[in-house]
Structure formats: C-alpha cells, structure tokens
Amino acid sequence: MDLSKLKYSPTHEWAQLEGDTCTVGITSFAAEQLQDITYLKLPKVGDAVKQEGPFGEVETVKAVSDIYAPVAGTISAVNEKLVDDPETIKNDPFGAGWLVKIRMQPGTSTAHLLSYEQYQKQIESSGH
Amino acid sequence: MANLRTPLYDWHVAKKAKMVEFGGWEMPVQYTGIIDEHNAVRTAAGLFDISHMGRLSFGGPDALSLIQRVFTNNAATMKDFQVRYGLICNERGGVRDDVLVYRWPYGWAMVVNASNRLKIVEWLNQHKANLNVQMQDQTLDSCMIAVQGPKALEICRGLTEADASQLKYYYAAPTRWKGKQCVVSRTGYTGEDGIEVMISKAAAVELWQDVVARGAKPCGLGARDTLRLEAAMPLYGHELTETIDPLQAGLAWAVKLDKGDFIGRAALEQLQKLPRPVRVGLELEGKRAAREGCGVWSGSREVGKVTSGSFGPTLQKSIAMAYVEPTSAAVGTRLEVDIRGDRMSATVVKLPFYERKK
Numbered sequence: 001m002d003l004s005k006l007k008y009s010p011t012h013e014w015a016q017l018e019g020d021t022c023t024v025g026i027t028s029f030a031a032e033q034l035q036d037i038t039y040l041k042l043p044k045v046g047d048a049v050k051q052e053g054p055f056g057e058v059e060t061v062k063a064v065s066d067i068y069a070p071v072a073g074t075i076s077a078v079n080e081k082l083v084d085d086p087e088t089i090k091n092d093p094f095g096a097g098w099l100v101k102i103r104m105q106p107g108t109s110t111a112h113l114l115s116y117e118q119y120q121k122q123i124e125s126s127g128h
Numbered sequence: 129m130a131n132l133r134t135p136l137y138d139w140h141v142a143k144k145a146k147m148v149e150f151g152g153w154e155m156p157v158q159y160t161g162i163i164d165e166h167n168a169v170r171t172a173a174g175l176f177d178i179s180h181m182g183r184l185s186f187g188g189p190d191a192l193s194l195i196q197r198v199f200t201n202n203a204a205t206m207k208d209f210q211v212r213y214g215l216i217c218n219e220r221g222g223v224r225d226d227v228l229v230y231r232w233p234y235g236w237a238m239v240v241n242a243s244n245r246l247k248i249v250e251w252l253n254q255h256k257a258n259l260n261v262q263m264q265d266q267t268l269d270s271c272m273i274a275v276q277g278p279k280a281l282e283i284c285r286g287l288t289e290a291d292a293s294q295l296k297y298y299y300a301a302p303t304r305w306k307g308k309q310c311v312v313s314r315t316g317y318t319g320e321d322g323i324e325v326m327i328s329k330a331a332a333v334e335l336w337q338d339v340v341a342r343g344a345k346p347c348g349l350g351a352r353d354t355l356r357l358e359a360a361m362p363l364y365g366h367e368l369t370e371t372i373d374p375l376q377a378g379l380a381w382a383v384k385l386d387k388g389d390f391i392g393r394a395a396l397e398q399l400q401k402l403p404r405p406v407r408v409g410l411e412l413e414g415k416r417a418a419r420e421g422c423g424v425w426s427g428s429r430e431v432g433k434v435t436s437g438s439f440g441p442t443l444q445k446s447i448a449m450a451y452v453e454p455t456s457a458a459v460g461t462r463l464e465v466d467i468r469g470d471r472m473s474a475t476v477v478k479l480p481f482y483e484r485k486k
Contacts, residue, residue, distance in 0.1 A: 036163045038439040039415040057468070059416060061162045061439055062350055064468070 001094045007070065007110065008119035009052070014094065015070040015113055022071050022102045022110075026058075029123050031093040036061040040086040042099060047075045049102060051109070056099060058089065067099065071108055077101035134179035135271045135332035145348060151242030153180040156348040165351035166441040169318050173277035175336070175344035176352055178317075182245030183266045183326060184252070186236040190259035195229060195236055197255055200374060200396075202387040206231040211298045211313055214382045215374045216240075216248060217392025221399050222370040223377070224251060226362065228315065230300055237311075239272075241364045255391065271332035275344050276322035276355075278484070283342040284323060288312050292323045305335055317352065319359025319482055357447065358440045360409060360480035366420060366435045367407055367449055373399050376451070378407045378479070405432055405451035409479040412446040412465060412472050415439060423466040424450050424474070431456040434465060440481060447481050448474070 007015040012030035016023040039059040049055045054066035055075070078100050082088055089097040104110075114122065131154045140147065145156035156177065158165060168174045186194065195203045201214030210231050216224045225244040230237040240248045249265055256263070275284055281293045290303035292312050300313035310327035327335055340346060353363070362368050367377055373396060374383050385393060412418055418437035423430045432452030440447045448465065456463060461476040 035158065035161045036441075038417065041416075059439075061354060061417075061441070062157070064417075064419070 003094065004116040006094075006116065007113035008116065009068060009070045009113060010122060011052075011068045013068060013070050015110075017110060020104050020106070021076065022073065022104055023098050024070060024100050024102060025093055025098040026067060026089060027119070028093045031090045031097070034058060034060055034065070034090060037086040037089065040082055040089070042078050042080075042083065043075045045075050045078055049073060049075060051112070058086070069102060070113055071102055071104055071110055073102040073104040073108060075100050076103040132180070132268075134177055135329040136177045136179065136336055139333055139336060140177065143346065145346075148349070150349055151180055151244075153242055155180055156346075158348040158350045159346050162348070162350035162354060163441045165345060165347035166354050168345035169277045169320055169347060169351060169355055170442050171278065173275060173279040173283050173322070173344040174318075174347035174351065175339050176274040176276065176347050176349075177271070177336070178274050178324070179267075179271040179329075179332070180242035181267075181272055182238075182240040182242060182248065183270055183272065184238045184240065184249065185264045185266055186238070186261055187234070187264075188259075188261040190261045191236045194252065194256055194259050194261045194263075195238070196388065196390060198252065198391055199227070199229060200383040200390060200392065201229070202384040203229050203231065203236070204387065208233045209299050209301060211300050211315055213298075215368075215379065216251065217374065217390075217396070218370055219391060219395060221373040221375075221392045221395035223364070223368040223372055223374055224248065224370060226364055226368055226379075230311075230313070232302065244364060269329055270326055271329050271335075272324060272326045273332075273336060273339065274316055274318075274322060274324045275339055276316045276318040276320045277344075278320060280320070280322035280344070283344060284339070287338065287342070288325070295323075305331065305338075310335075317359075317361055318355040319361070319480065320355075320484055353436075354438050354441055357436055357438055357449070358442055358480070358482035360449065360482075362407070362449075363436060372451070373404075375400050376404050376406050403454050406454055406457045407435075407479075408432075408450055408452050408457050409477045409481055410434070410437075410448045410450055410463065410465065410474040411477045411481070412437075412448065412474045414472060415446055416467050416470075416472060417446050418448040418450075418465045418467055418472070418474070422448075424452050424456075425464040425466060425471065426456050426461075431463065437465075442482055445481075446472075449479075452476075 049069040424432040437448030
C-alpha cells in the first residue's frame with residue numbers, strides 16, 4: 001500500500017478512493033494507541049453514513065473509541081473477519097485491517113480530506 | 129494543584145509507562161499492556177507502585193479509641209501485627225473511605241485511598257477532640273509497593289529479614305530490607321496471594337529494582353483495576369461513595385454494629401431495615417464491556433446502574449459490578465445493560481467473579 005496515495009481524516013482514518021468506492025481503515029498511528037483490543041463494532045451493508053459521523057467503535061480493556069466516516073455514502077462492504085480477530089487492525093492497519101467500503105453518491109465531497117503530508121504534519125504537531 | 133509524584137515516578141517514565149492522573153497523583157496505568165500485566169499477576173508475579181495510598185500512623189494512649197470512633201470494623205479484637213479491613217462512614221452511614229488498620233504492639237497504622245487521604249486526615253483530626261493521640265501522615269516520606277501473584281512469595285524469599293511466607297493472611301511485620309526499616313504485610317488488591325511493603329522514600333527505587341530483578345513484572349493501575357474487578361473488590365468512587373452505605377455494598381462482614389458506638393452506626397441500624405439498591409455482579413453476553421453509569425434494565429424498567437465494568441482478561445468474559453434494586457439482585461436474574469444505546473443481555477452472578485485456587 002502506497003500511503004502517499006491515500007487520503008486521511010483528522011480523526012485518524014485513512015481513505016482509499018477508487019471510482020465511487022471509498023475503502024476505510026484506521027491509521028497505524030491510531031492503531032498503535034489501541035492496546036488490548038477486545039471488541040469491534042462495525043455497521044451493516046446498506047447502512048447510510050454521514051461525513052465525519054461515527055460508523056463503528058473499537059473497544060480496548062480501558063476505553064471505547066468511535067470510528068468516523070471520512071466521506072458520506074452507503075456501506076457496501078464490511079470486513080467481517082475483523083470482528084473475530086480485531087487485533088488485525090493493529091497488525092496490518094493499512095491492509096487486512098481495512099474496516100468498511102463506502103459507496104459514494106456522484107459529487108460526494110472529498111476535498112476536506114487530508115493528504116499524506118498534511119496528515120503527517122498533524123501528527124507531528126500533536127507532539128508525537 | 130499539580131499532581132503528586134511517587135518516589136518511583138522517574139523510573140516509570142524511563143520505562144515508558146503510560147502515565148495518568150489518579151487520586152491527585154501521576155501514576156503508571158500500564159507499561160507493556162494491561163492484559164499482559166494482568167496475566168503476569170494471575171500466573172506468576174506482578175509488582176505495583178502503590179505509594180499513592182495514604183499511610184497514617186497513630187501513637188498515644190487513646191489511639192484505639194480514635195480508631196474505634198471512626199472505623200466500622202472492630203479494632204479492639206485485633207491481635208498485634210494483625211491487619212483488618214473496614215470502612216470509615218459519615219453520620220448518614222455513607223462511606224467516607226475504605227481502609228486497612230494495622231495493629232502494632234506500640235501503636236496503630238492505617239492505609240487509606242489516595243483520593244481520600246486529606247479528607248480522612250481532616251476527619252480524624254476533627255474527631256480526635258480531647259483524645260490523647262498523635263497522628264502522623266507518612267505518605268510523602270515513604271513508598272509502598274505490592275508484589276502479587278502465585279509466585280510472589282517464592283520470588284520474595286529472603287527479600288526482608290522477616291520471612292513473609294510465614295505471615296498469616298492479613299498480618300504484617302515490621303522488619304528490614306538491606307538494613308533499612310520497612311513493614312511487610314500479607315495483603316493485596318488483586319485476588320492473588322502476595323505481599324505489600326512500606327519503606328522510606330529514599331529506598332524506593334532500589335527496593336523496586338530488587339523485586340524486578342527477582343522476576344516480578346511491573347504492572348500499572350490498568351491491570352490493578354481489571355484484577356480487583358475480577359476479584360470483586362470495591363473501588364472507592366465507584367462501588368463506594370458518601371451516599372452508598374457498606375451494608376448495601378455487601379460489606380456487612382466489615383461492619384460490627386455491636387462493637388460499641390462509632391460514627392454512622394445509628395444511621396446504619398436504621399438503613400438496614402430499608403430496601404435499597406445492592407451491589408451485584410453481572411456477566412454480560414458478548415465481549416463488549418459495560419462501563420460506569422450504564423443503565424441496568426429489567427424489561428422496560430431501569431433497576432440500577434453499573435459502577436465498574438470491563439472485559440475480564442482471566443475470565444475471558446465481559447463482567448461488571450452494579451447497584452440494582454433488591455428484587456432484581458438474586459443470582460440468576462436475567463437483566464439487560466444499556467451500552468451506548470444497545471441493550472446487552474446480562475445475568476446476575478455470585479461474587480467474586482474470580483477466586484484463586486488455594
């Protein structure tokens with residue numbers, strides 16, 4: 001996976017845009033913060049998601065975090081394998097750890113997403 | 129006010145522990161990971177910095193009278209070197225703190241919760257009145273560590289001059305570590321066998337490193353919380369508060385209403401006649417954890433609230449403690465917990481969730 005080809009959200013999701021489909025996962029930066037994942041909640045195929053709206057949650061022993069949709073659309077695929085083995089999110093966040101695919105309506109806005117460089121800058125300026 | 133730091137703070141930071149605020153102190157929540165550390169304590173031995181706990185000592189002819197005045201358990205029947213758990217209640221029977229009292233041939237000591245230390249010192253001073261007691265808060269001059277797990281006693285053989293494995297459960301001994309005065313007790317907050325050691329702050333790092341070298345894994349407050357939850361030990365601020373009384377918390381064994389008067393006794397005698405929510409254990413279906421504040425439901429009626437919950441690493445189950453109406457508290461009762469809008473099935477189970485094999 002060429003990380004510089006992906007788009008990013010300030011809430012640490014990555015988005016791979018291909019035609020009308022946006023594949024979504026969480027970044028390695030976010031995955032490293034998730035120690036001892038115990039539970040992953042994902043949406044169903046057909047669910048509508050809003051831009052920057054929560055579509056799932058990842059739970060560790062200590063806390064629950066929402067996962068946000070980088071773009072608006074309809075869930076077209078869900079990586080069900082993760083539910084049984086959520087640690088995959090940590091081990092391969094940009095590959096086998098993908099979460100969902102979102103089908104976007106024509107004209108869906110993606111201009112708000114960050115480039116690789118912009119996202120790296122955000123991480124660095126947050127003190128990491 | 130800036131958070132306090134234990135004498136081991138620099139060690140924790142150097143080992144890249146994740147630090148958090150707890151009870152006014154900056155404490156390590158984890159080093160390598162909560163589950164890793166939790167498992168070390170269940171299967172071998174873990175080491176905790178618990179220097180944030182308040183350590184008070186009492187001398188003078190009226191020390192016992194003062195303790196009896198504020199303590200729900202009976203200190204008068206304690207033997208020398210014995211340790212006893214009990215509550216400090218307010219006049220309404222609510223819990224001000226849960227504490228350990230230590231009896232020495234020459235005086236008394238008390239270990240209180242970090243977040244309640246100043247409140248309890250003030251409370252004791254307020255109730256000292258004309259009693260002849262000298263109380264000292266030794267918290268900031270000393271440190272306290274816990275070594276817990278089935279291998280704790282084995283790896284601590286020869287650590288102190290007194291042999292900790294000869295101590296009975298809930299007994300303590302004043303002794304020495306490398307010539308320095310310390311106290312070792314057969315106590316803990318994990319559901320495992322083990323010891324706790326108190327020593328001057330100057331000796332903290334060296335003592336800690338000694339125990340690490342013996343094979344104990346450093347553990348943070350995250351594992352301490354999942355361990356005590358599985359063992360169903362109450363945590364102040366969650367299962368115990370100023371508006372929860374010890375009887376509804378299931379701690380009647382630590383309340384001796386017949387020992388003579390103490391603060392809160394009259395209120396507790398009245399309260400015990402009234403129906404009120406009681407502490408129960410819940411086992412949830414699935415892996416999602418119930419968190420503090422989640423509603424507990426019986427059909428369309430909310431019958432209580434969760435006070436602590438987590439995925440239990442040893443039990444491999446989602447467990448929680450909650451206060452529920454007495455009619456929903458029987459073991460086996462089927463209830464539901466509202467987790468972020470989803471109703472999850474739960475069953476009332478016997479406490480503790482986890483009990484070590486003896």
